[in-house]
Amino acid sequence: MTNTAPRRSGGRAARRAARAAPLSHDVRPIRAGLEGGKYRPLSEHDMHRIHATALDALEQIGLADAPQSGIDAMTAAGAILGDDGRLRFPRALIEDTIANACKKIVLPGRIPENDLxxxxxxxxxGTAGAAVHMVEPDGRNYRESTLQDLHDAARICDQLDNIHxxxxxxxxxDVTDNRELDLNTIYACCAGTTKHVGTSFTDPSYVxxxxxxxxxxxxxxxxxxxRPFVCNSNCFxxxxxxxxxxxxxxxxxCIRGGMPVLLLSAGMAGATAPSTIAGAIxxxxxxxxxxxxxxxxxKPGHPALFGTWPFGLDLRTGAMSVGSGEQALLSAGCAQMHKFYGLPGGAAAGASDSKLPDxxxxxxxxxxxxxxxxxxxxxxxxxxxxxxxxLGFCHESLILGDDLIGQAMRCVRGIEVDDxxxxxxxxRDVCVGGPGHYLGTDATLTRMQSDHVYPTLGDRTSPxxxxxMDKPDLITKATTRKxxxxxxxxxxxxxxxTDQEIRRKFNIHLPL
Incomplete structure (x- = not known):
């Protein structure tokens, strides 16, 4: 006998489709700008000692090699130029600068919903770095990175929710002229994403x-x-x-041009910075x-990010160790010091010493x-x-990193405790006269999207x-999404x- 009864609309397939649809901002379990700060590797006493030692270093040792324009500006502000050519900074000058510096920075995107x-x-x-190679995981190869690779990375980032x-x-x-390199870098990034962009310049005349x-x-x-949607990453x-x-x-x-600045200090612990974590900080x-x-x-009050980027070093070999536990502590300790000063800041985390996404x-x-x-x-x-x-950047790893950061952001969100x-x-409802489990209850279903982060590519199926499913491979899935x-x-x-005007004035290497 043929079953002619009408089939129910919806069902499991409809529920799966609903779960796969993009979530509205108010429902999403994670989003840019979640509040961290619960992990504090430094005690209050530790932070005061680090600060006091930094003040001693600035007052007693100071910094060398400032350009004359910088010497003029900083000495006018209260720095002291010694006979040895080093600028030294009295404690009062540092304290006053911290007090008057810009504390609330907004880094705009090209569209407001991407503002930071x-x-x-x-x-x-987000991303950063100056890798000179592209990692091709399918053939386990390294090759020189190109302008098209950079543009593609920006386009991919634009579609990844957890890359902010x-x-x-x-x-x-492949762009050998330094001026054209700087200009094409900006073009490739901005033509690929409406998120905030960071870049650097090789010569002041290119700004x-x-x-x-x-x-x-x-x-x-x-x-x-x-709305300055590009920041200058400056290794000052x-x-x-x-x-x-x-x-x-x-x-x-850049300051005169209204561009925010990332003040980037990237010492290597054991080489160009003390080998101890506290000393490097x-x-x-x-x-x-x-x-x-x-x-x-x-320019008083100009937006400047506190870019403390000390890196780890493998003291056995002299190789960088950006994937080490020491690196994680360096960046976390720096973050805590940013809060001590009340200054917006950044540091490096999430990079790997591994040659492949393994x-x-x-x-x-x-x-x-x-x-x-x-x-x-x-x-x-x-x-x-x-x-x-x-040294290497990988598009597939960028996509997999979006999943990884999603889980990290869920940890940042933490545990909410309320009624x-x-x-x-x-x-009570489940245990007293109820089904004896929480599967399918209204409470479980209504919170499954707002409380839980689900991987896009990560595999949670049974063996x-x-x-x-023919044993899907994670890298292959990432390549498919790319x-x-x-x-x-x-x-x-x-x-x-707009594009025609830019190309008329500048030698843009990317094809139309």
């Missing part, structure tokens, strides 16, 4: 050209200054305790406090990403895609299901008139 509000312990994850900003993660080795391009993208200089120091003369001149031009704080004086001497990469990336997030680091740089101790989450009524993203036009691409 850097206050308190709000956490944001895009600082240039690689160098475009004016870059600003002209950004004015065109923004629709005018006034609109750019209102050459550790230990020396200003990087050329980078300082770049920084001055002291030097990084000292250098960035000097940078803060510099910025505020040029198990080593997974444990290294998760360890430092979780610790950085729990410590309340405002900007977690190099959080996805970075391999080989910052609803304590669930006494649920326990039987996995075999029935190809899907890159097969569609970039949502951030410029309108034809």
């Amino acid at each position: 509000h850097l206050t308190g312990n709000r956490v944001h994850y 900003f895009v600082q240039r993660p690689m160098v475009c080795r 004016a050209d870059a600003l002209e391009m950004l004015h065109i993208i923004a629709g005018g200089e006034d609109k750019w200054r209102e 120091v050459v550790p230990p305790m020396k200003f990087a003369t050329e980078s300082c001149l770049v920084m001055e031009e 002291v030097q990084s704080m000292s250098e960035c406090l000097a940078g803060l004086v510099y910025v505020n001497a040029i 198990m080593q990469a997974g444990w290294e990336q998760m360890c430092s990403n979780v610790m950085a997030g729990l410590s309340g680091l405002n900007m977690v740089y190099e959080a996805a895609g970075m391999h080989a101790s910052l 609803a989450t304590l669930a006494l009524d649920q326990i 039987k299901e996995w075999m029935e 190809n899907t993203i890159l097969s569609e036009p970039s949502k951030a691409r410029f309108d034809p008139v």
Whole structure:
């Protein structure tokens, strides 16, 4: 007999489809800017000692090699130029600078929904770095990175919910002219994403050209200054305790052009910074406090991120150890010192020493990403895609990193304790005359999306299901998603008139 009864609409397939649909912002269990800060590797006493030692270092040792313009500005603010050419910073000058520095920084995206509000312990994850190679996991190969690779990375980041900003993660080795490299880097990133972008400049004379391009993208200089969606990542120091003369001149031009600045101190513990974690943090704080004086001497209150990026070193071999537990502690300790000063800041976490997106990469990336997030680091740089101790970048690893950061962000969100989450009524209803389990209850179903983070590519099937699906491979799944993203036009691409104007004024290497 044929069953002619009407089939129920919905059912399991409909529920699965509903769960797969993008969640509205108010329902999402994680989002940019969740509050961390519950992990505190330093005691209050420790932080006061680090601060006092940094003040001693600045007052007694100071920094060398500032350009004349910087010397003029900082001495006018109260720094003292010694006969040895080193600028020293009285305690009162440092304390006053901290008190008057910009404490509430907003890094705009090209669209407001991508704005980053850097206050308190709000956490944001993104890319960064200057990798010179692309990792191709299918053939286990390394090759030189290109402008197209950078543009593709920005396009992929634009589609990843847990990547909140895009600082240039690689160098475009196929653009050999430095001016064209800097301009094409901005073009490739901004044409790929509407999220906030970070970049650097090789020469101060290139900044004016870059600003002209950004004015065109923004629709005018006034609109750019209102919403500066690109930040200058500036290595203003050459550790230990020396200003990087050329980078300082770049920084001055960026400040005048209304561009936010990341004050980046990247000493290597055991080589260009003390080998102890506390000593490396002291030097990084000292250098960035000097940078803060510099910025505020040029333009009081200019948005400047405290970019303490001390890196670990394998003292047996001299190799970088960005995936180590020591690196995780360095970044978490720096985050805690940012809060001590009340200053928005960033540090490096989430990079791996592994050459491929393998198990080593997974444990290294998760360890430092979780610790950085729990410590309340405002900007977690190099959080996805970075391999080989910052020498290699991988698109597939970037996509897998989005899943990984999702789990890290769930840890940052923590445990809410209130009448609803304590669930006494649920326990009563299930145990007293109820089904004896919580599967399918209204309370479980209504909170399954808002309380839980589900991986996009991570596999939670049983071994039987996995075999029935022909044993899907995680890297292959990431490659498939990469190809899907890159097969569609970039949502951030410029309108034809804007693009034509940019190409008429600048030598853009990316094809139309």
